[in-house]
Amino acid sequence: xxxxLKNIDPAERKIRQRYLGATVIxxxxxxxxxGSAHVxxxxxxRMEDMRHKATYDLADMGDHIRAAGEDIxxxxxxxxxxxxxxxxxxxxxxxxxxxxxxxxxxxMVRIPAGDxxxxxxxxxxxxxxxxxxxxxxxxxxxxxxxxxxxxxARFVLATKHxxxxxxxxxNIPDGKFMFPVTMVSWYDAQAFCGWEDKRLPTEAEWEKxxxxxxxxxxxxxxxxxxxxxxxxxxxxxxxxxxxxQSGVSPYGVFDMAGNVSQWxxxxxxxxxxTTASSDLFRPKVTQVTSAQDRSLKVADLVEVxxxxxxxxxxxxxxxPFSTAxxxxxxxxxxxxxxxxxxxxxxxx
Numbered sequence: 001x002x003x004x005l006k007n008i009d010p011a012e013r014k015i016r017q018r019y020l021g022a023t024v025i026x027x028x029x030x031x032x033x034x035g036s037a038h039v040x041x042x043x044x045x046r047m048e049d050m051r052h053k054a055t056y057d058l059a060d061m062g063d064h065i066r067a068a069g070e071d072i073x074x075x076x077x078x079x080x081x082x083x084x085x086x087x088x089x090x091x092x093x094x095x096x097x098x099x100x101x102x103x104x105x106x107x108m109v110r111i112p113a114g115d116x117x118x119x120x121x122x123x124x125x126x127x128x129x130x131x132x133x134x135x136x137x138x139x140x141x142x143x144x145x146x147x148x149x150x151x152x153a154r155f156v157l158a159t160k161h162x163x164x165x166x167x168x169x170x171n172i173p174d175g176k177f178m179f180p181v182t183m184v185s186w187y188d189a190q191a192f193c194g195w196e197d198k199r200l201p202t203e204a205e206w207e208k209x210x211x212x213x214x215x216x217x218x219x220x221x222x223x224x225x226x227x228x229x230x231x232x233x234x235x236x237x238x239x240x241x242x243x244x245q246s247g248v249s250p251y252g253v254f255d256m257a258g259n260v261s262q263w264x265x266x267x268x269x270x271x272x273x274t275t276a277s278s279d280l281f282r283p284k285v286t287q288v289t290s291a292q293d294r295s296l297k298v299a300d301l302v303e304v305x306x307x308x309x310x311x312x313x314x315x316x317x318x319x320p321f322s323t324a325x326x327x328x329x330x331x332x333x334x335x336x337x338x339x340x341x342x343x344x345x346x347x348x
Contacts, residue, residue, distance in 0.1 A: 097177050101178060115134050116211070116215075125324075127277065135208075139347075149173075165336070186331075193342075200263055205264075210257070231317075233317065241255060241259075262341055263311055283303065289302075
């Protein structure tokens with residue numbers, strides 16, 4: 001049995017205190033190392049889980065990702081251009097796709113009046129998506145399919161509206177006639193829907209058409225299934241609007257998860273009872289505020305006037321969790337990208 005510390009000489013006491021201190025420090029260090037290893041392992045497991053859900057090779061991601069803000073900058077330059085002088089001729093457009101496709105693209109789905117569950121109470125969901133609440137809507141109709149390049153071409157021809165940025169010389173990219181139109185701002189989408197005597201859906205209308213009345217997480221149910229949608233680079237680009245028949249909503253609406261993130265008419269505003277910070281809902285842009293920041297390639301988020309417009313559905317670039325029916329993405333209305341698209345709606 002060791003003698004009490006007070007009964008040993010001062011030199012021995014200092015040695016024992018030194019060993020005790022070293023032991024404490026070692027234990028703390030080991031705890032931190034193992035704790036960090038545990039966090040890293042959890043992160044690795046999370047990424048592995050997302051890989052399986054995405055069904056794409058992460059090594060290929062570099063071939064698809066654009067630099068942050070690249071599409072926005074390109075679109076702002078495009079906005080300065082004049083309206084289209086010439087694209088297709090009417091008789092040319094009509095024969096670019098079969099008549100049966102034209103007839104199918106005109107289809108709208110009637111959504112009955114009544115209540116539905118909007119938002120979510122999932123704790124890990126982003127703040128703007130909470131809480132879950134009940135919303136009552138009147139009857140309305142929504143496009144069965146996303147607005148396609150071929151439909152947008154008719155709009156451009158009729159109105160002289162500027163073609164999307166990715167249409168070289170005013171022409172739809174080869175083989176993309178039945179793909180969703182992209183590189184369109186909220187203003188472009190609103191103009192198209194108005195031209196068709198329709199309108200952009202509200203985000204509540206969009207969400208009910210996507211999830212029905214039972215509060216499901218994805219259009220087909222509550223389990224993520226990569227085979228039912230185009231997301232997380234599992235394809236690497238947009239896909240034809242009729243491609244994912246197994247991913248339709250309870251009402252039969254296509255592409256309500258993945259492919260392109262869809263503009264709605266709604267401003268981003270907090271749900272009643274939300275715990276999200278009010279700062280989240282105030283629009284901001286990235287801005288370089290000094291020469292030093294520019295040299296370091298650092299930008300600040302600066303608040304601006306205006307509103308965010310809500311986008312729904314996620315896209316071919318989104319992570320799987322952003323394709324949930326309740327998830328609210330958002331953007332400034334004059335922005336456009338290669339994963340922004342839309343569909344239209346109207347009252348019955």
